[in-house]
Amino acid sequence: MRAIKKVRLLIEQEPQDQTAQIFSHLILSLVEEVDFSVKDLYLLNSADFQLAMDILQEWRLDRYYMGKAKTFDVALQALSLVKTV
Structure with missing residues (x-):
C-alpha cells in the first residue's frame, strides 16, 4: 500500500489525533506548496516518522512523473505542429 493511502486511512480513522493532524498539515x-514545520515530524513515533519520509519521497517522485508527462505532451504538440505545416 502506498504511503499516501496509509496516511489517508490514518486521518480518516482518527482525524482529531495529533498524528493525524500532523499528517494533515504535511x-x-x-x-499548497507552503512551509511546514519540520519540528512537528519529531512529535511522531518512529514508524509514523518513517511514513512521513515515505510521503515526501512519493510526493517528489509523483511530481517528477507529472512534470515528465507535461513535457511529453508539449513534445507531442510540437511534433504535430511540424507535421501539419
Whole structure:
C-alpha cells in the first residue's frame, strides 16, 4: 500500500489525533506548496516518522512523473505542429 493511502486511512480513522493532524498539515503544505514545520515530524513515533519520509519521497517522485508527462505532451504538440505545416 502506498504511503499516501496509509496516511489517508490514518486521518480518516482518527482525524482529531495529533498524528493525524500532523499528517494533515504535511499533506496540505505539499499541495499548497507552503512551509511546514519540520519540528512537528519529531512529535511522531518512529514508524509514523518513517511514513512521513515515505510521503515526501512519493510526493517528489509523483511530481517528477507529472512534470515528465507535461513535457511529453508539449513534445507531442510540437511534433504535430511540424507535421501539419
